[in-house]
Amino acid sequence: MVASSSADYIIFRDFLEDACGIILGDNKQYLVSSRLNKLLAQEGISNLKELVQRMQQVSRRGLKERVIDAMTTNETLWFRDSHPFEIFKNKIIPELQKERSGSLRIWSAACSSGQEPYSLSMMLEEYRVENMGGLRSSVEIVATDLSRTMLERCKSAEYDGLSLGRGLSNERLKRFFEPTVDDMWRVKPEVRQRVRFQALNLMDSFSLLGKFDCVFCRNVLIYFSAELKMDILRRIHSALRPGGYLVLGGSEGLSGFKEYYEMVQCHPGIIYRAI
Numbered sequence: 001m002v003a004s005s006s007a008d009y010i011i012f013r014d015f016l017e018d019a020c021g022i023i024l025g026d027n028k029q030y031l032v033s034s035r036l037n038k039l040l041a042q043e044g045i046s047n048l049k050e051l052v053q054r055m056q057q058v059s060r061r062g063l064k065e066r067v068i069d070a071m072t073t074n075e076t077l078w079f080r081d082s083h084p085f086e087i088f089k090n091k092i093i094p095e096l097q098k099e100r101s102g103s104l105r106i107w108s109a110a111c112s113s114g115q116e117p118y119s120l121s122m123m124l125e126e127y128r129v130e131n132m133g134g135l136r137s138s139v140e141i142v143a144t145d146l147s148r149t150m151l152e153r154c155k156s157a158e159y160d161g162l163s164l165g166r167g168l169s170n171e172r173l174k175r176f177f178e179p180t181v182d183d184m185w186r187v188k189p190e191v192r193q194r195v196r197f198q199a200l201n202l203m204d205s206f207s208l209l210g211k212f213d214c215v216f217c218r219n220v221l222i223y224f225s226a227e228l229k230m231d232i233l234r235r236i237h238s239a240l241r242p243g244g245y246l247v248l249g250g251s252e253g254l255s256g257f258k259e260y261y262e263m264v265q266c267h268p269g270i271i272y273r274a275i
Contacts, residue, residue: 005047012048015055020068020146021203021224035070069147076112076219078167079119083269084218084247089123091266092245096213097136099243107212107239108143109202110220114154114195115167117143120216121191122176142209144200151197157187202232206239213241219249233257240274247271 013024045051055064079085108117128135145151177185215236221229237260261272
């Protein structure tokens with residue numbers, strides 16, 4: 001176990017919130033210990049105060065990234081909650097096809113190990129086939145995450161059988177994946193080619209990402225303070241083209257943003273349209 005006092009834990013907790021916005025409760029010492037014990041042993045660090053001191057050194061940027069990677073929840077599924085992806089294929093894409101000219105741009109924020117952006121690309125491929133090639137516009141999916149380690153895994157587009165069994169049907173496995181060595185499966189090129197991965201801390205500016213027609217920002221805002229959540233939602237609005245859509249997680253919602261978004265009931269599910 002990490003040998004740290006309550007004061008050391010508070011120092012680490014404040015550092016983590018400043019670095020990436022994640023808020024830890026008052027009684028999460030065990031969680032921190034379980035996720036950082038191995039890393040601290042490798043680095044010869046005895047407590048959380050010493051860890052923060054080292055991360056604050058310019059030369060230890062790599063250590064900071066490893067700590068944030070360890071503390072970030074990277075739990076995800078293929079087609080998680082299912083209905084947001086059905087809404088994407090059956091409502092959002094057809095409407096955007098009618099309303100927009102030129103290419104469409106989708107943003108998958110906090111993409112973790114890549115299941116969400118690849119699931120979106122699979123839905124686009126299904127839409128194209130079901131509409132006899134009727135995906136008129138080219139579509140780019142920009143997938144961002146804080147963790148560079150996770151992004152490298154995403155770019156490889158390779159997954160083991162255990163991860164593929166979480167939300168992926170056998171039919172989609174056969175249709176959108178090809179077997180590789182060591183019992184791994186790789187996303188097929190027609191799905192991969194739409195997705196571009198990029199490192200981004202949601203606390204930083206979104207301006208270099210450009211404008212989007214749809215943003216998926218699901219199951220990440222719950223880890224942030226109310227103030228940071230409101231700031232991110234305002235900046236997502238600025239990144240959306242007028243009439244673009246925002247899709248949040250099932251336990252996330254908007255209040256106090258009537259001048260930015262209008263709620264759209266989809267039965268089941270709720271999405272938001274930028275005003």
